[in-house]
Amino acid sequence: MSSVVVDRLLDLLLPRFCLACARRIAPDAAALHLCRACRNRLVPAPVERSCPLCARPSPARRPLPAPCGPCQLRPPPWSRLTALWCYQPPLDAVIRAFKYHGLDFLGADLGRAAAERLAERATELDLVTPMPITPWRRLTRGFNQAERLATPLARRLGLPCRPLLARWGLPRPQAARGRAERLRLPPGQFRVRRRGAVAGRRVLLVDDVVTTGATARAAAAELLAAGALRVEILAAAWTPSAPLSDRLGPALTGLDGAPRLAP
Numbered sequence: 001m002s003s004v005v006v007d008r009l010l011d012l013l014l015p016r017f018c019l020a021c022a023r024r025i026a027p028d029a030a031a032l033h034l035c036r037a038c039r040n041r042l043v044p045a046p047v048e049r050s051c052p053l054c055a056r057p058s059p060a061r062r063p064l065p066a067p068c069g070p071c072q073l074r075p076p077p078w079s080r081l082t083a084l085w086c087y088q089p090p091l092d093a094v095i096r097a098f099k100y101h102g103l104d105f106l107g108a109d110l111g112r113a114a115a116e117r118l119a120e121r122a123t124e125l126d127l128v129t130p131m132p133i134t135p136w137r138r139l140t141r142g143f144n145q146a147e148r149l150a151t152p153l154a155r156r157l158g159l160p161c162r163p164l165l166a167r168w169g170l171p172r173p174q175a176a177r178g179r180a181e182r183l184r185l186p187p188g189q190f191r192v193r194r195r196g197a198v199a200g201r202r203v204l205l206v207d208d209v210v211t212t213g214a215t216a217r218a219a220a221a222e223l224l225a226a227g228a229l230r231v232e233i234l235a236a237a238w239t240p241s242a243p244l245s246d247r248l249g250p251a252l253t254g255l256d257g258a259p260r261l262a263p
Contacts, residue, residue: 083238107148
């Protein structure tokens with residue numbers, strides 16, 4: 001039986017509906033579980049004339065690629081931030097379904113889009129690692145969404161994917177915290193599992209959403225402290241607001257953007 005026939009039979013038994021508008025969608029046009037119209041509404045994160053460290057658009061007069069003024073004054077611990085889309089409708093429905101409603105297979109779509117975005121720069125990286133979640137969060141959710149994104153991304157880039165970090169902390173999720181509380185992450189949330197796997201490596205740290213950048217800051221700083229040569233951040237969703245460097249506090253030691261989905 002051909003795959004086309006199988007897909008049609010499955011569509012009859014288990015029809016798919018757009019996560020954003022609830023319109024029925026065919027299985028061969030269901031990237032991100034969105035209909036074509038809703039996929040066209042996805043807002044790419046800034047790429048042209050944007051700061052490589054915080055992804056915000058730079059003034060037209062600034063030569064690129066160059067960090068924006070705030071990031072030069074207070075550089076984050078990563079050397080580049082790559083984001084796929086802005087975190088707003090309809091992407092917010094995709095991220096919620098991915099994280100909270102068991103649609104972890106969406107990680108494959110997100111990973112494919114991320115791989116297309118990073119394909120030309122794969123040789124500048126040594127390995128991929130997912131942002132870890134606490135043991136409590138893994139127990140209640142059943143999986144780490146960043147891992148579901150990082151694994152297919154690494155496979156497509158031809159890079160190893162390793163869980164370099166462990167995370168500890170209270171079970172309250174970041175999504176339930178206000179901005180000020182997110183910025184006050186307790187120290188010691190992250191630790192490197194094996195320093196030998198990190199030392200001298202160019203690491204791509206993968207997460208589903210970057211909002212304040214506090215979690216990415218703490219994780220990237222821990223990787224650099226363990227000897228990573230460089231850390232880059234990849235996020236499927238990016239929340240545009242004040243420059244990340246404005247929210248990261250004093251400068252940290254160690255400083256050294258939109259994919260297309262097939263219809």
